[in-house]
Amino acid sequence: MFVDKAKLFVKAGNGGNGVVAFRREIYVPAGGPSGGNGGNGGNIVIEADNGLRTLMDLKYKQKYVAQSGEDGKKKNMEGAHGEELVLHVPPGTIVRDEESGLVIADLKEHGDKAIVARGGRGGKGNAFFKTATRQAPRFAKAGTSGEERWITLELKLLADVGLIGFPNVGKSTFLSIVTKAKPKIANYHFTTLTPNLGVVQTRFGDSFVMADIPGLIEGAHEGIGLGHEFLRHVERTKLLIHIVDVSGMEGRDPLDDFKKINEELQKYNAVLAGRTQVVVANKMDIPGANENYEIFKEEVEKLGYKVFSMSAATRSGVDEVIDYVCPILKEIEDTQIVSEEDMMPSLDMISQSEDDISISVEEDVYIIESKALDNILYSVDFDDMESLRYFQSVLEKKGVFAKLKEMGIKDGDLVKIYELEFEYYE
Structure with missing residues (x-):
């Protein structure tokens, strides 16, 4: 059966979480932090294969999820990276982002490949945050989520x-x-x-x-x-x-x-x-x-x-x-059917946009939204002063406090970051 169009949902693997751990060997009475980093999530890749002539294999299964990275382990052991998930298509296949309609890749030759969903980054264990002045950090960083999107595959035959x-x-x-x-x-x-x-x-x-x-x-x-x-x-x-x-x-x-x-x-x-x-x-x-x-x-x-x-x-x-x-x-020169205007920005550029922070004010409450901050919230222990200081330093580095001041925030105003609420003081 000849199938020349397919619509898929792809979800890259999530990054594993960093862990909080300390050395507890009998002969190391002052054991330091030993929490390892989480592994990166697996990417989802589309690759052109000369052995295929149709998209039939991808027509009837719509959802593809790559393996997530493992959480970090004790003794500074890093979690395993998630395996890449490779989907094979015939040469001549165009991969398009369903939401924007832009082209992610035009796979013309055997072996051409493109990442269509990038795996999340593994979080850092508490050993990563050890410094000369912070000897025993009691916090770690959660892994980031893998990218997900709907894509369409269109086979346009390669013929002269x-x-x-x-x-x-x-x-x-x-x-x-x-x-x-x-x-x-x-x-x-x-x-x-x-x-x-x-x-x-x-x-x-x-x-x-x-x-x-x-x-x-x-x-x-x-x-x-x-x-x-x-x-x-x-x-x-x-x-x-x-x-x-x-x-x-x-x-x-x-x-x-x-x-x-x-x-x-x-x-x-x-x-x-x-x-x-x-x-x-x-x-x-x-x-x-x-x-x-x-x-x-x-x-x-x-x-x-x-x-x-x-x-x-x-x-x-x-x-x-x-x-x-x-x-x-x-x-006659080879035909180009995808213009630069039709191409989607690289996934690296899109991934960087996840660090963008938006702040809005609703009924005197400053609401902060950021995927990066959402990931950090899950790894902060707000009962631990050192962990709290780390979270404040992240907000400072990302310019959250500066932006709040520009918007006219005053001492005692309420700030909300997803499920976290706190009063702002200079």
Whole structure:
């Protein structure tokens, strides 16, 4: 089953907590702090794998959670790091953040990988906080939470040439002739329901990848007839071969069909519509096709397109099309379908934003919100003076007190940090 889109929830592992511990050996009467650091949580990674052709493996399981880091241990032993969770996708997959719609990564080649959720950092044990003036700290630092987000995966096939046209114009037959691909071929519309790939080996020793895109119809740019699912697979192509049934055997006007397909491309993606396009008039073996071809060719060449005549059934004219396309491909640069504006900032930059602190005032209560401070709260013993001093120093370093003063806080005003409430005094 060909699946080219999937939506996943990914949650990186949490960092392990640092611990409070002291040496208690019989021959060490004044044992110092020995609490170890917590381990880092595991990242979630998406990696391109040549062995895959579809996103089917990720379609029916939506939630993926990486392993959390272990808590620190006594005797300065650090907790184990959580294992990375790697999800494999076919090359050509775009990873997009669901909430913002921005692209996290475009995985084109085998082995390309990207971290889509970064694991939390392990917390520090009390041994880390030992100083010359603070010999026995009775506090540790909790690990931070792993990142979590919804992502969408979109597979856009990696092909040099895309075959486009209305249903039943001969695209699959043409692909089967010029490659070793074996698409389903029959004389009815929508025989091809999923894209087919094949490698063209030219008589001059060159090769390129060709994709047979299921037939387009009017309204495809709006998703009618699975239009979006079809159109996304021609976005990476360097060149389009537009096949038209010039015989008119089904009562269709080949020139009208040609214009309608290009209108759909333009409405879906103007950049895609501007790709190099070679027009092939097929079914020339059918009586009456020659007369239609001369009219069709004259009109289409006025629009600036190169037109070939072909009969895929008899293989007449097939080599001429391939011989023309091959050298052109060498001159066209690889397509870039993701612009810098579409890219999401690196996850490192996003992680740093977690340290941002927001302060609001509601009914004379100063409310402080910060993910970093939330993590610290769980590791502070407010009955211990040394632990309390440490928490105050953190607030000072992060500029909380300075910001409160700017906002006009006075002695005796109430400050709330999540579940913690205290009165402010200079």
